[in-house]
Amino acid sequence: MRLVEAAADLLLGRTCAGCGRAGPMVCPRCAAWVRAYGPRIVRPRPTPRGLPMTVAAAPYTGPMRGLIHRYKEASAWGLAGLLGERLAWAVLTLLHRCAEDGLWTPGPVVLVPAPSRRSAVLRRGSDVTARLAAAAATRVGAATGLPVVMRRLVRMRGRTSDQAGLDAQQRAANLRGNLVVTGGPEVGAVAVPIDDVITTGATMAESARVLRSAGVRVLGAATVAATPRRPSVSGTPRPVAGAPP
Numbered sequence: 001m002r003l004v005e006a007a008a009d010l011l012l013g014r015t016c017a018g019c020g021r022a023g024p025m026v027c028p029r030c031a032a033w034v035r036a037y038g039p040r041i042v043r044p045r046p047t048p049r050g051l052p053m054t055v056a057a058a059p060y061t062g063p064m065r066g067l068i069h070r071y072k073e074a075s076a077w078g079l080a081g082l083l084g085e086r087l088a089w090a091v092l093t094l095l096h097r098c099a100e101d102g103l104w105t106p107g108p109v110v111l112v113p114a115p116s117r118r119s120a121v122l123r124r125g126s127d128v129t130a131r132l133a134a135a136a137a138t139r140v141g142a143a144t145g146l147p148v149v150m151r152r153l154v155r156m157r158g159r160t161s162d163q164a165g166l167d168a169q170q171r172a173a174n175l176r177g178n179l180v181v182t183g184g185p186e187v188g189a190v191a192v193p194i195d196d197v198i199t200t201g202a203t204m205a206e207s208a209r210v211l212r213s214a215g216v217r218v219l220g221a222a223t224v225a226a227t228p229r230r231p232s233v234s235g236t237p238r239p240v241a242g243a244p245p
């Protein structure tokens with residue numbers, strides 16, 4: 001892995017992943033931009049059936065696009081710290097909201113990364129979503145004192161096509177029947193599906209569906225970023241009341 005990181009450094013030089021300016025991997029300005037957002041509940045339009053309450057840490061715009069792209073496609077694992085921190089905040093917000101609404105009594109939590117195609121894992125040299133989920137699990141566990149772990153409970157069958165370029169319906173059709181649950185969470189644990197970016201919500205909805213079918217309680221979902229809705233149907237997403245600082 002070190003070799004991959006070194007190669008990425010050589011190729012990209014020392015530039016900020018968010019804005020491309022010379023300097024550290026994330027410049028203070030881009031880090032501040034990312035941290036300026038409070039997590040929000042997101043609902044893609046159309047909302048896929050079975051999508052659990054989903055909290056995203058920031059919109060998938062501005063520096064966030066560059067950060068996630070370099071993290072995923074250029075093996076910039078150093079960005080897992082900042083992105084994992086934001087994801088942890090989204091998870092904490094979800095937990096706080098569910099506890100407040102009486103939907104959850106604090107207890108063990110399992111973060112379940114959205115499954116990656118095997119070819120993508122091989123190309124990237126890592127399961128990038130699982131890596132983020134693991135970073136977030138450590139932070140959420142430390143912040144709450146609860147047992148919080150990452151488990152790859154949902155796997156993708158080999159024949160699933162790349163989701164990029166597919167519309168909402170095509171994505172849902174591509175995933176239907178192609179996600180499987182392997183193993184189960186700890187007794188009494190709730191599952192929180194995790195992804196880096198939520199676009200149509202198809203992956204989150206299908207992950208939640210197969211987990212529920214396997215008897216796993218899905219509390220909600222969390223992502224680092226959310227693709228903003230189109231202007232005609234957008235609106236300011238409702239901030240989550242009482243979100244942790």
Ligand SMILES: [Zn+2]
Pocket residue numbers: 016017018019020021026027028029030031063
């Ligand atoms: Zn920057």
